[in-house]
Amino acid sequence: MMLRYALQTVRDRKGGFLGAFLALLCAAALITACGTLLETGLRGTVRTERYGAAPVLVSADQNVHRTVVKHKKGKTKVKHKAKPLAERAWLAHDIVRKVRAVPGVRRAVPELTFPAEPLAAGAADPDRPAHGHAWDSAALTPYTLAAGTAPRSGGDVVVDRVLADRAHLTVGGRLTVQSTQEPRTYRVTGIAEPGAGATVTHQTSLFFSTAEAERLAAHPGQVTAIGVVPERGRDVGALKEAVAAALDGTTAQVTTGGGRGPVEFLDASAARVKLVSMGGAMGGTSLLVAVLVVVGTFALSVQQRHRELALLRAIAATPRQIRSLLGCEALLVGAAAGIIGSLAGLPLGGWLYGRFVALGSVPPTLERTVSLFPVAAGLAATLFGAWAATRVAARRIGRIRPAAALSEASAAPVRPALARTVAGLVALAGGTVLVIVLAGLRTEAASTPVTFLSVVVLAVAVALLGPLLVRATAAVLGRPLRTAGPAARLATANLKGHAARMAAVVTPLTLLVGMTCTVLFVQPTLGDAARAQTRAGVRADWVLGAQGPGIPQAAVREVRRAPGTTATEIVRSTVRVGLDKYPAQGLTAAGVTRTWDPDVTAGSLEGFGARSVAVSRLAADQQHLKPGSTLKLTLGDGTPVSLTVAAVYARGLGFGDLTVAHDLLARHVDNPLASSVLVSTSRSQEQLAHTLREFPGVRVLSPGDADGLRAERQQDDAEVNIIAMALVLAFTAIAVVNTLAMSVSERIREFALLRLAGATRHQVLRMLRVEALTVVLMGVGLGSGIAAAVLSAFSLGMTGTAAPAVLPLTYVTVVAAAAVLALTATAMPGRVALRVRPVTMATAKE
Numbered sequence: 001m002m003l004r005y006a007l008q009t010v011r012d013r014k015g016g017f018l019g020a021f022l023a024l025l026c027a028a029a030l031i032t033a034c035g036t037l038l039e040t041g042l043r044g045t046v047r048t049e050r051y052g053a054a055p056v057l058v059s060a061d062q063n064v065h066r067t068v069v070k071h072k073k074g075k076t077k078v079k080h081k082a083k084p085l086a087e088r089a090w091l092a093h094d095i096v097r098k099v100r101a102v103p104g105v106r107r108a109v110p111e112l113t114f115p116a117e118p119l120a121a122g123a124a125d126p127d128r129p130a131h132g133h134a135w136d137s138a139a140l141t142p143y144t145l146a147a148g149t150a151p152r153s154g155g156d157v158v159v160d161r162v163l164a165d166r167a168h169l170t171v172g173g174r175l176t177v178q179s180t181q182e183p184r185t186y187r188v189t190g191i192a193e194p195g196a197g198a199t200v201t202h203q204t205s206l207f208f209s210t211a212e213a214e215r216l217a218a219h220p221g222q223v224t225a226i227g228v229v230p231e232r233g234r235d236v237g238a239l240k241e242a243v244a245a246a247l248d249g250t251t252a253q254v255t256t257g258g259g260r261g262p263v264e265f266l267d268a269s270a271a272r273v274k275l276v277s278m279g280g281a282m283g284g285t286s287l288l289v290a291v292l293v294v295v296g297t298f299a300l301s302v303q304q305r306h307r308e309l310a311l312l313r314a315i316a317a318t319p320r321q322i323r324s325l326l327g328c329e330a331l332l333v334g335a336a337a338g339i340i341g342s343l344a345g346l347p348l349g350g351w352l353y354g355r356f357v358a359l360g361s362v363p364p365t366l367e368r369t370v371s372l373f374p375v376a377a378g379l380a381a382t383l384f385g386a387w388a389a390t391r392v393a394a395r396r397i398g399r400i401r402p403a404a405a406l407s408e409a410s411a412a413p414v415r416p417a418l419a420r421t422v423a424g425l426v427a428l429a430g431g432t433v434l435v436i437v438l439a440g441l442r443t444e445a446a447s448t449p450v451t452f453l454s455v456v457v458l459a460v461a462v463a464l465l466g467p468l469l470v471r472a473t474a475a476v477l478g479r480p481l482r483t484a485g486p487a488a489r490l491a492t493a494n495l496k497g498h499a500a501r502m503a504a505v506v507t508p509l510t511l512l513v514g515m516t517c518t519v520l521f522v523q524p525t526l527g528d529a530a531r532a533q534t535r536a537g538v539r540a541d542w543v544l545g546a547q548g549p550g551i552p553q554a555a556v557r558e559v560r561r562a563p564g565t566t567a568t569e570i571v572r573s574t575v576r577v578g579l580d581k582y583p584a585q586g587l588t589a590a591g592v593t594r595t596w597d598p599d600v601t602a603g604s605l606e607g608f609g610a611r612s613v614a615v616s617r618l619a620a621d622q623q624h625l626k627p628g629s630t631l632k633l634t635l636g637d638g639t640p641v642s643l644t645v646a647a648v649y650a651r652g653l654g655f656g657d658l659t660v661a662h663d664l665l666a667r668h669v670d671n672p673l674a675s676s677v678l679v680s681t682s683r684s685q686e687q688l689a690h691t692l693r694e695f696p697g698v699r700v701l702s703p704g705d706a707d708g709l710r711a712e713r714q715q716d717d718a719e720v721n722i723i724a725m726a727l728v729l730a731f732t733a734i735a736v737v738n739t740l741a742m743s744v745s746e747r748i749r750e751f752a753l754l755r756l757a758g759a760t761r762h763q764v765l766r767m768l769r770v771e772a773l774t775v776v777l778m779g780v781g782l783g784s785g786i787a788a789a790v791l792s793a794f795s796l797g798m799t800g801t802a803a804p805a806v807l808p809l810t811y812v813t814v815v816a817a818a819a820v821l822a823l824t825a826t827a828m829p830g831r832v833a834l835r836v837r838p839v840t841m842a843t844a845k846e
Contacts, residue, residue, distance in 0.1 A: 019742040024337035027290035032345025034283035035374025041275030046261030054227030060089035086574035087636030090222035123167035134213035148190030157186035161193040182554035298389035334386030342378035424464030431458035439793040466503025491770035513783025527714035529799035533654030540678035548697040550673020566591035569674040583656035586665030595678035598649035603627030613643035616652025740825035772826040
């Protein structure tokens with residue numbers, strides 16, 4: 001029975017439910033899109049290419065493991081935890097012999113993978129990174145020769161067909177390759193292409209002789225992986241178990257089927273964690289924002305029907321029946337909006353995934369996965385949000401006595417409910433606590449989710465305390481507005497008399513300004529602080545940068561030939577202390593204080609050597625270190641080392657949390673070439689460039705130009721974050737327009753009565769503009785205040801100073817955009833409402 005009444009109401013009041021429908025539709029699309037990212041991170045496919053012909057693959061363990069034992073209340077809990085390594089872990093070559101001895105193994109082919117960048121014109125393709133291999137492992141794909149012969153000497157190379165076509169290479173031609181050593185020119189002896197059934201679309205392959213591949217891989221006595229080909233008729237699953245049993249006691253991992261892809265594409269495995277984190281954070285923020293917006297929209301919708309609902313109470317409808325009617329209406333609207341919005345969220349999620357791939361944040365090797373789970377989650381969240389929003393919005397009309405219902409509906413409440421005020425104060429206290437906690441967080445991974453949660457919680461406080469804030473604003477602006485003419489006086493009266501209606505409009509605008517400013521200024525706050533530390537800490541006269549994979553040792557040797565020149569090579573990686581992850585850099589120790597000043601606060605860099613480590617204050621505080629302490633860490637490829645702390649420095653944002661010897665770190669990274677070189681010399685930029693003329697991929701930069709390149713990379717990182725939150729901001733902007741349009745549209749009868757009382761059309765529109773400008777002033781002020789508090793706390797925790805980086809032009813653009821949205825969303829429905837003749841509207845039934 002109640003469902004039939006609800007269906008009839010929705011049919012008869014389509015316009016009244018349009019605002020709620022749009023809010024729910026956008027919420028469903030947003031949640032579904034985030035759900036597809038989360039699902040891709042959890043279940044996305046990583047297909048193998050290089051190992052397509054090897055059903056069983058043996059590789060090194062790509063995780064660092066720790067066992068945590070906790071004793072609590074007489075019970076002992078043992079937890080085994082694992083975290084991924086940043087670089088490729090390598091296997092001992094002796095394991096090849098053990099695998100070959102397993103019954104059922106026809107071939108065990110050792111694989112070597114290392115960077116090998118072809119330097120010919122047109123050879124580079126960012127979508128197909130180049131890797132070098134030994135020709136012996138070509139059978140793992142399989143690659144077969146389409147022309148020429150296999151490489152036999154150290155000066156031979158076989159290239160794949162795609163590279164040959166792209167760089168116009170032919171058999172007998174010459175190709176210069178930059179690998180882990182100095183650039184070398186090879187003779188192209190053959191062109192290879194994948195065999196039947198094999199597909200290689202995400203990489204470029206160059207094949208060398210076995211001896212040359214071992215030299216370039218720079219991991220003597222180790223292999224990247226071992227491809228295992230079973231004997232004819234041998235069950236792959238049984239062979240996997242046999243190989244695993246033979247390797248029991250080692251750290252080797254045995255995979256088959258879909259497990260081979262993550263071994264081949266380590267960046268795809270790392271991107272899983274990023275997507276799960278990003279999708280979860282975006283989804284959580286989206287859900288909180290959606291609930292806040294939907295509750296406000298339904299509250300405004302119920303408020304517009306207050307007289308109708310009061311009449312139902314006056315004819316003896318019970319509070320339960322009112323809530324049941326509204327709940328059924330909400331579920332009907334939520335179901336329609338949820339189905340359409342969830343289906344629309346699938347292509348929206350595809351667009352997000354495509355943007356992340358285009359920006360390099362997610363590799364294309366991690367294929368997008370789509371199923372019904374995100375659609376079901378979006379629909380369920382929409383239905384629950386609609387139902388919960390209606391329950392919250394309908395509680396006042398359900399509590400009042402039937403006899404007093406119509407009188408309650410005839411005028412707006414004088415003051416907000418006590419429970420609402422108390423809840424608002426609790427939300428304000430919770431937001432304050434989050435801001436205080438944020439000021440104490442010193443890692444980006446910990447502070448980022450708290451940053452956006454703080455904005456949402458403080459926006460909730462604004463939503464709950466909105467009527468009081470509107471009345472306070474009206475009291476402050478009342479005197480100047482009263483002197484601005486009759487339209488301004490009418491606007492002031494509306495602000496005071498309909499504070500709840502105005503508060504419903506202020507909330508999404510506050511959220512829009514606060515969230516937008518936070519999203520736009522978080523990354524510059526962190527990036528500018530890091531760049532400032534880098535600028536202050538670089539003492540070098542010049543900085544060498546690389547346009548290719550890195551700066552070869554031969555180039556550095558040429559620079560060092562001049563007397564009085566110090567060249568500090570820098571190689572970067574990520575290491576783990578226990579399970580904690582830290583960015584690390586390796587520096588050549590000789591003369592390092594001439595080129596680099598990390599602002600040492602304890603200890604000294606004098607005598608910094610192969611077994612030394614310098615740590616940032618953050619790392620020192622977290623790991624309880626001081627000069628002379630022993631630090632046990634795991635390098636990027638899983639190698640454990642113990643180092644002695646030589647110094648503690650303050651500029652950790654600019655230079656990373658750990659600094660070790662260059663040679664130590666370079667031996668344990670995939671690409672040992674220096675990412676940059678700091679040069680202290682009396683020579684000019686032109687003289688250095690002449691010295692390095694044999695290395696066209698090396699650029700000589702001033703410290704200022706190098707800082708400019710860092711700023712460009714910072715902008716690229718910021719773009720990823722902006723794209724990640726763009727949908728939330730777009731949803732909030734739509735909510736602003738939607739809520740303002742609903743608020744104006746419901747006042748058609750009020751406008752008609754004002755016209756009949758003598759107000760002109762121009763005066764009514766001016767009244768709306770004054771109200772809109774007041775709403776903009778409140779929304780911008782509250783949103784800016786929230787953003788300022790949150791960003792200051794973020795800056796204090798991450799940089800040590802409460803000085804967020806606010807770009808004036810960007811901030812003005814945000815404010816202008818919010819003002820345009822508010823004024824447009826007010827003026828357009830207002831003009832439409834005023835087209836109706838006042839007499840017709842005033843005498844029409846509601």
